[in-house]
Amino acid sequence: MEDSPHPQSLFLDVTGLEHLFGNEASLGQRILDALHRRGLSVRMAIADTPGAAWAAAHFEAACDGTREAACGLARLPGDPNTLSRKRLTIIPPGETPTQNALHPLPLEALRLPEQVVERLHSVGIHRIGQLEPLPRQDLALRFGPALIDRWDQALGRRAEPIPACPPARVFQVQEDLEYPTARREIVESILHRLIRRLTEMLLAGGRGAMRVDCRLDCHASVRAEHAPYEQASVRAKHAPYEAVEFSVGLFRPSASAQHLLGLVRLRLERLRIAGPVTAVSIDAATTAPLERRQEELFDLDGDRSGRSSRRLMAGLVDRLASRLGRGAVLCPRLLSDAQPERAYRYDLPKGERIQGRGAGRLATAWDRPSRPLRLIGQPMPVSVVSLVPDGPPVRFLVRGQEHRIEQVWGPERIETGWWRGPMVARDYYRVETSLGRRFWLFRRLSDGRWFLHGMFE
Amino acid sequence: MSPGSSIPPNLGAPRSQATERLVEALRARMARWEGSRRPPGDTPVSTGSQAIDALLPGRGFRRGTLVEWLTAGEGGGAESLALVAAREACREGGALVILDRHREFYPPEAIRQGIEPEGLIVVQAASQADNLWALDQALRCPAVAAALAWPEKLDPKTFRRMQLAVEQGGGLGLLVRPEQVRHEPSWADVRLWVRPLPSAEPGTGRRLSVELLRSRQGGGGGSVEVEFEDESHAVHLAPPRARPADPRRAAGA
Numbered sequence: 001m002e003d004s005p006h007p008q009s010l011f012l013d014v015t016g017l018e019h020l021f022g023n024e025a026s027l028g029q030r031i032l033d034a035l036h037r038r039g040l041s042v043r044m045a046i047a048d049t050p051g052a053a054w055a056a057a058h059f060e061a062a063c064d065g066t067r068e069a070a071c072g073l074a075r076l077p078g079d080p081n082t083l084s085r086k087r088l089t090i091i092p093p094g095e096t097p098t099q100n101a102l103h104p105l106p107l108e109a110l111r112l113p114e115q116v117v118e119r120l121h122s123v124g125i126h127r128i129g130q131l132e133p134l135p136r137q138d139l140a141l142r143f144g145p146a147l148i149d150r151w152d153q154a155l156g157r158r159a160e161p162i163p164a165c166p167p168a169r170v171f172q173v174q175e176d177l178e179y180p181t182a183r184r185e186i187v188e189s190i191l192h193r194l195i196r197r198l199t200e201m202l203l204a205g206g207r208g209a210m211r212v213d214c215r216l217d218c219h220a221s222v223r224a225e226h227a228p229y230e231q232a233s234v235r236a237k238h239a240p241y242e243a244v245e246f247s248v249g250l251f252r253p254s255a256s257a258q259h260l261l262g263l264v265r266l267r268l269e270r271l272r273i274a275g276p277v278t279a280v281s282i283d284a285a286t287t288a289p290l291e292r293r294q295e296e297l298f299d300l301d302g303d304r305s306g307r308s309s310r311r312l313m314a315g316l317v318d319r320l321a322s323r324l325g326r327g328a329v330l331c332p333r334l335l336s337d338a339q340p341e342r343a344y345r346y347d348l349p350k351g352e353r354i355q356g357r358g359a360g361r362l363a364t365a366w367d368r369p370s371r372p373l374r375l376i377g378q379p380m381p382v383s384v385v386s387l388v389p390d391g392p393p394v395r396f397l398v399r400g401q402e403h404r405i406e407q408v409w410g411p412e413r414i415e416t417g418w419w420r421g422p423m424v425a426r427d428y429y430r431v432e433t434s435l436g437r438r439f440w441l442f443r444r445l446s447d448g449r450w451f452l453h454g455m456f457e
Numbered sequence: 458m459s460p461g462s463s464i465p466p467n468l469g470a471p472r473s474q475a476t477e478r479l480v481e482a483l484r485a486r487m488a489r490w491e492g493s494r495r496p497p498g499d500t501p502v503s504t505g506s507q508a509i510d511a512l513l514p515g516r517g518f519r520r521g522t523l524v525e526w527l528t529a530g531e532g533g534g535a536e537s538l539a540l541v542a543a544r545e546a547c548r549e550g551g552a553l554v555i556l557d558r559h560r561e562f563y564p565p566e567a568i569r570q571g572i573e574p575e576g577l578i579v580v581q582a583a584s585q586a587d588n589l590w591a592l593d594q595a596l597r598c599p600a601v602a603a604a605l606a607w608p609e610k611l612d613p614k615t616f617r618r619m620q621l622a623v624e625q626g627g628g629l630g631l632l633v634r635p636e637q638v639r640h641e642p643s644w645a646d647v648r649l650w651v652r653p654l655p656s657a658e659p660g661t662g663r664r665l666s667v668e669l670l671r672s673r674q675g676g677g678g679g680s681v682e683v684e685f686e687d688e689s690h691a692v693h694l695a696p697p698r699a700r701p702a703d704p705r706r707a708a709g710a
Contacts, residue, residue, distance in 0.1 A: 309600035313552055316598040320580055320591055330579045332564030343565045349578065373536050375563040406655060436653030437532030438663060454563065456663075457528070457536035457633075 009057070011050050011162045028088045047091035050162055051154030052098050055109035055128075056089045098155055103129035110150040116143050128154075169205055171284035173197045180219060180276035187216065187277055188268065192261055194282045199257040202284060208253025211286040214264060216244040219275040242274045248322060251349060252314040253288040259315055263322045270323075317349050338414050339424050340371060340453065369412060370430070372440045372454030379451035382441065390448075392429055393441060398452050403433040411443075430456070502629060505541035508683050509667055513647060514674040518542065522646030523620055523630040527639050527670070534665045535651035536605075537570075537685055539631045543603040544571050546629045551602025552576045554595040558588045558607065576602075585609050589619075596622040596630050603629040613642065620644040639670055646673045654682065662686035 014027060021027035024046050035042045045056035091101045102109070105128050107117050120143060125131065131139065131151065140148045152158035173194045181187070191214070202209060219241065248263045264282075320329045330346035337343050385395040392408040410429035417423075425445040432438050438456035443449070501517025503510055510516045518524055524542070528535035547553050553572055555562055557579050568574050580595070582588040588608070595604040596619060604623075611619075611634075623630040632645065639650060648671045654664040668680035 309551065312598055312600035316554075316594060316601065317578070319594055324580065324582055324587055324591060328581050328583070330581065332568070332574060332577055332579060334565055334568060334574065340563075340565075344563075346579065371563060371566040371569065373540065373563055373566050374561045376561060432656060432663065433532070434655060436534075436655045436664060437530070438534070438653070439532050455532040457531075457533060 009054060011053070013162050014046065024090050025088070028090065032088060043087050043089075045089040045091065047101070048093055048095075048098050049154055049156045050160050051111065051150065052091055052102060052156075054111060055102060055105050055154060056091055059105045059109040095156055099132075102154060103127070110147070110154060112147060112150055116147055119143055120147075169207070169287075171198060171201050171205070171207075171209070171287060172281065173201070173283075174279065174281035176279045177277060180278045182273060182276045184268070184273070187273070187280065188265065190280050191264055191268070191282070192257075194280060195261050195264065196257045198282055198284060199255045199260065202255040202287065202290075205287075206290055207287040208250075208255045208290040209260065209284040209286070210250050210253050210288050211284070212248045212250075212260060212264065213283045213285045214246055214248070214267075215279075215281045215283075216273065216277050217279040217281075218242050218244060218273060218277050241278075244271060244273060246271060247285070249326065250314075251317045251321070252311070253290055254314075254318075255290055259318070263318055266319065266322045337416075339416050340414070341375065341377075370456075372438075373457045375454040376452065379442070379453045382450050382452045384441065384443075384450040390443075393431060393450065396431075396439075396441065396450065396452075403431075403435075403437065403439070405431045406434050407432040414442075415445075428453070502542070503545045504538070505545045506538075506683060508681050509538070509649075512667065512669045512679045512681055514672055518546075518629055519646055519674075520629070521624045521627045522673075523623055523632060523644065525643060525645040525648040526631065526633045527636040527648065527650040528633055529636050529650075529652045532653065533651060534653050534663060534685065535649075536633055538649075538651055538665065538667065538683075539605055539633055540567060540570055540572065542629065543605055543631055546603035547573065547576055549602070550576075551600060551628065552578055554601050554604045555579045556588055556592050556595070556604065556606035556608075557581050558585070558609075589615055592630075593619060593622045595626075596628065597626045599626050599628075601626060601628045603631060605631045605633070607633050611638075613644070616644040643671070648672070656684075 012031075014024075018024045018027050021030055028044055028046055032042060032044055043057050045053045047053040047056055091098055106126060107120055107128060110128060112120075120126075128151070131147075136148060149158060153160040175190055175194055177190070198209070198212075246267050248260070248267055250263070254260060317329055326348060329349060331349050332344050333347055334344050335342065380398065382396050382398045384393040384397075386393045392410065393405055395402060395404050397403075408429050408431050411427035412429075413425075413427050415423070415425045426442040427445060428440060428442040430438065430440055439452060440454040440456065442451055442453055444451065499520050501513075501515045501519055503517045504513070524539075526535040526539045543553050553576055555567075555577070558581065560581055562579060564574075564577065564579065567577065580588075580591045582591050585608075588606070592604060592606045592608065595601050611632075619630060619632075630645075636650060636652075639648070647669070650668040650670050652666045652668075654666055656662065656664050662684045664682060664684050666680060666682050669678065
C-alpha cells in the first residue's frame with residue numbers, strides 16, 4: 001500500500017505468478033475483474049519495477065504533451081462492460097522496453113518531490129526522455145540525489161523492495177442471547193465476558209483499545225395491538241429491532257478488562273435500553289500498540305511520578321471523561337495574548353502530557369503582572385465613583401454592595417490590534433478595599449464604562 | 458462531641474496501673490478509628506508558609522486528608538493560600554485537579570504562581586452531583602497530589618465519603634467553602650478561616666488573617682497574620698509586621 005495518508009495505489013509483487021493464469025495479460029484482467037466487482041475503478045500496469053509500474057498506471061503519454069492526472073480508486077456503479085483494454089498496461093520485461101515505455105511520460109511519473117519537478121520545468125525538462133542525454137553527475141548535483149535515485153529505481157538499476165502490508169486485525173466479539181432479556185445485571189455480565197475475551201485478543205496482538213464501540217440489539221417495546229395469543233417467537237420476528245450503540249473513547253491505549261468494563265458500565269448506567277436485548281457486540285474500533293510496562297520491583301508508595309502514575313492519571317481522565325463528557329476534562333495552555341480572557345486555551349488531554357513534575361518555576365516579577373485567580377466570564381458592569389473623570393476609582397458598587405477603595409494599582413492599559421476583530425481597549429485597575437478585599441476593575445476606553453472582571457481570591 | 462477530642466485526663470486522683478493501661482488502650486483505639494490510615498511515618502505537606510505551618514499541630518498538612526479553607530467572600534484571598542498549599546503538595550510530582558464547576562478559574566494566574574501546566578487538569582462538571590463525583594474520583598486516585606474544589610453543599614455523608622476517598626488516594630483535598638459553614642461539623646483534618654485585612658502600607662503585599670478553627674490532631678484557635686507577596690510572586694508568607702489589625706473589627710466594618 002502506498003505510504004501516504006490517503007493511499008491511492010496498491011503495489012503487488014506478481015513475479016513468477018503469471019504462469020498460473022496463462023500470461024500476464026490474463027492475470028491483470030483477473031485482478032481488474034475482481035476489483036471491478038467491488039465497485040472500484042482501477043488503472044493497472046504490470047512492469048519490471050514498481051517505479052515503472054506506478055508511472056505507467058498513473059500517466060499516459062498524451063499526444064499533445066499534456067499530462068494526464070493520476071486516477072485513484074473511485075467507486076463506480078459497477079459495469080463490467082466499461083472495462084477497456086486501456087485500463088491495463090503491460091510493459092514487456094527488459095530494460096530497453098522499460099526505458100522506451102518511460103520515455104514519453106512526464107516527470108511526475110518518477111515520484112519526485114514537487115520542488116525538483118518545478119526546477120526541472122523551469123529549465124525546460126518536462127519528459128523523462130529528456131533526462132537521458134544529460135550527464136548524470138550534473139543532474140544529481142543540480143537537482144538533488146532524489147532525481148537519480150527515482151530514475152534508477154524505475155529502470156531497475158536500483159532495487160526497490162515493496163514493504164509488505166499486514167492485514168488490519170479486527171478485534172470484535174459478539175454474543176447472541178437465546179432468550180432476550182431486559183435485565184441490566186445480565187447485560188452487564190455479558191458485557192463483562194465479552195470485554196474479557198476482547199482484552200485477551202488485544203493482549204495477544206500486543207495492542208490496546210483506543211475506542212470501543214458497543215452495540216446492543218434490542219427489540220423495540222412490543223406494541224399492544226399484537227394479539228396476545230401469538231407465540232412469542234412469531235411476535236419477535238415481526239417486532240422492529242432497535243440498536244443501542246455507544247462509544248467509549250480512551251485517552252491511552254488500554255487492554256485492561258477492568259478499566260474497559262468500568263468505562264462501559266459508566267456509560268451503560270445513563271443509557272435507556274429500548275427493550276429486551278437480543279445480541280451484544282463489542283468492537284475495538286481503534287487500537288494502538290500497547291506500551292510495554294516494566295513491572296516495578298519496588299513499588300514505592302509515595303512515588304507519584306513515573307509510569308504507574310501516568311497510567312493512573314490516564315485512568316482517572318478516562319473515567320471522568322466517560323461520565324462527564326470529553327469536553328469536561330481539560331488541560332490549560334498559555335497563549336500569548338494581551339486580552340486576559342484570551343491568554344489561555346483549554347485543550348483535551350492527550351497522550352503523555354498529564355504528569356506533575358514537581359513545583360514549577362516561579363515567574364519573576366518582570367515576567368507578567370499579577371492577575372486575579374477568578375475571572376468572570378462576562379465582565380460585569382459596575383458603577384464607580386472616581387475623583388477625576390478619567391482617574392482611578394474611589395468607590396464602586398457591585399451586586400448591591402458598596403466597596404470603598406483604599407489602594408489602587410494601575411492603570412494597566414490593554415489594547416488589542418485592529419487585525420483581531422473587535423478592538424478591546426481597557427484600562428485595568430487592581431483595587432484593594434477598606435476591608436482588604438482585592439478586585440480587578442477596568443474602564444472601557446470606548447465609552448468610559450466600568451466593569452468588574454475578576455477577584456483576587 | 459466533636460471527633461478528635463481526647464479523653465480528658467482525670468486530674469487529681471492517681472491512677473492504678475490497670476487503669477492507665479486501659480486508658481492507653483482506649484486512646485489507641487480512638488486514634489485508630491478517627492485517625493488516618495496512613496502510616497505514621499509520613500512527612501506532612503508544608504502549607505507553603507512557615508507562619509501557617511507553625512499554626513498546625515503537625516507543622517503541615519497530613520497526607521490523605523481534607524483541608525477546609527473558609528473564605529470571607531469575594532476577593533478574600535483564601536484561594537491563593539490554598540493554591541500555595543497545592544503547589545507544595547505537587548512538589549514531588551503528581552497532578553493538581555481543579556474542580557471548576559462555575560468556570561471562573563483563571564489558569565494563567567495559577568501557572569504564574571508556579572503550578573506546572575503539564576500537571577494541571579481542570580474539570581468542568583455540569584451539575585453539583587457530577588462535581589462531587591468527580592472530586593471523589595480525583596481524591597481517590599493516587600497519582601493526584603492535590604484536588605482543589607469549591608463544593609456547594611456538603612452533607613455529612615458526602616463529606617465522609619470524600620474523607621475516605623482522600624485517605625485512600627493519599628493526596629490533599631483542598632476545599633474552599635464560605636465562612637458561613639464554620640459552625641457545621643466537618644470531616645476535614647484541618648479547618649482554616651482566611652480573612653482579608655487592609656494592607657499595612659501601600660505597595661506591600663496583601664495581608665490575610667489565618668485562623669485555625671479546628672484540627673483533628675488537637676489544637677485550634679490559634680491565628681496568625683501573614684503577608685502574601687503577589688507582586689514579587691514570591692511564595693513565602695512573611696510573619697506579620699508591627700502594625701496590628703484586629704481581624705474581627707475589620708470584617709465587621
